[in-house]
Amino acid sequence: MRELIEGLMTNPSLKKLVVMPLTRLLFYEPFAINGFHFFPSGAFAPTLLRPIPNKTLDSVRGGADLIAHSEQGLREISTSLTGFDVEILSSSSLVVFNAEIDWNEFLEANHEYDISLLKLLSSKAERALDIIRLFYCRLDLPNTLPGQVGSWEGSREYLGALLYSPEDHESYLIAGAAVESSVIVRGLGLELDGNPQLVLPSANDGEVAGVVLHGLSLYSEALNSSNETIKFSRLMTLFEFLASPDEYQNWKKIKGDISCHSAGDKTSYLRLCERFRELTSIEDTSGKQLGLRTLIVHNGKLLPELLPSFKDRTALFRELQGYAFTVLTDMLSNAGASWAEYVEHRNQLKRALGVT
Numbered sequence: 001m002r003e004l005i006e007g008l009m010t011n012p013s014l015k016k017l018v019v020m021p022l023t024r025l026l027f028y029e030p031f032a033i034n035g036f037h038f039f040p041s042g043a044f045a046p047t048l049l050r051p052i053p054n055k056t057l058d059s060v061r062g063g064a065d066l067i068a069h070s071e072q073g074l075r076e077i078s079t080s081l082t083g084f085d086v087e088i089l090s091s092s093s094l095v096v097f098n099a100e101i102d103w104n105e106f107l108e109a110n111h112e113y114d115i116s117l118l119k120l121l122s123s124k125a126e127r128a129l130d131i132i133r134l135f136y137c138r139l140d141l142p143n144t145l146p147g148q149v150g151s152w153e154g155s156r157e158y159l160g161a162l163l164y165s166p167e168d169h170e171s172y173l174i175a176g177a178a179v180e181s182s183v184i185v186r187g188l189g190l191e192l193d194g195n196p197q198l199v200l201p202s203a204n205d206g207e208v209a210g211v212v213l214h215g216l217s218l219y220s221e222a223l224n225s226s227n228e229t230i231k232f233s234r235l236m237t238l239f240e241f242l243a244s245p246d247e248y249q250n251w252k253k254i255k256g257d258i259s260c261h262s263a264g265d266k267t268s269y270l271r272l273c274e275r276f277r278e279l280t281s282i283e284d285t286s287g288k289q290l291g292l293r294t295l296i297v298h299n300g301k302l303l304p305e306l307l308p309s310f311k312d313r314t315a316l317f318r319e320l321q322g323y324a325f326t327v328l329t330d331m332l333s334n335a336g337a338s339w340a341e342y343v344e345h346r347n348q349l350k351r352a353l354g355v356t
Helices: 002-009 063-067 071-081 086-090 103-107 111-136 207-223 228-243 251-262 266-280 292-297 310-333 339-353
Strands: 015-022 031-033 036-039 093-100 158-165 170-177
Touching: 015 086, 015 111, 031 111, 036 111, 071 111, 071 170, 086 158, 093 111, 103 111, 111 158, 111 170, 111 207, 111 310, 207 228, 207 310, 207 339, 228 251, 228 292, 228 310, 251 266, 251 310, 251 339, 266 292, 266 339
Parallel strands: none
Antiparallel strands: 015 093, 015 158, 031 036, 036 093, 158 170
């Protein structure tokens, strides 16, 4: 908490404290991932930040009065209609972080501005959730995925946040329809038995840091996919990006750049390259296409049609998770490198395997 306050004091006119609820993420002790501080339910008291109550429909006398209401009043009522309030924050797990917000612009803004700001703030905090998902979630177990930052139990399409100004020593509640993707509602979510000891790189650390941050976001999109076919397609897109983030490459080159991270020797490298041919594009002796990616992307097939066995699809996603995890964690370990240096790192991996 001291880090949060000290961060605010470095530029109190610009930096504000952001408090957002978390759903489907159960933990028992506070922890931090870089500047994102996570508090279990009851461990952080938002009432100490002096939240100003929003107007509600009950506070206006009738329809005519509502129509005549100021834009600020309508903004507050729009937040109230979502059901988001300080009691929800008090009973939820929370993520708390500092963000640069033009306070004068915020005070004069409308509900549409709030929705745009909520999307931005949620996206920032999702970076910390991305690395949690990498280490604690599985592609074949969507029931254990945490919810989007800013959501609360039963919030549906709504996200909410409390914004605190240290200069004014007061805070405001905003909420609105800011969810842009599918929402996982099955299962209980993710339970963390211990405090995660995770470090999130900064995009300023190096070119590889920027690549891995976006790669983690793509991986989260795959985890949160609404069906297995989309999940598979997004994983293929992830591998394409991790192999070559700046320019298009065909899978003949991509499969080697991904396989070199997982292979232990030349034999396993060649076997993995052949496996990626099966996953992407390969023909039998009669010229019939058998590659999963080609059949899905270019022939409109569904993954359950190509792999009818649920057990086989589960095994496939566990396999793909292993490849993605190996590359992403290697990039995290080399986040300070330039992309040219990382390409040379891959070449060294291949030389060690005896394949170049």
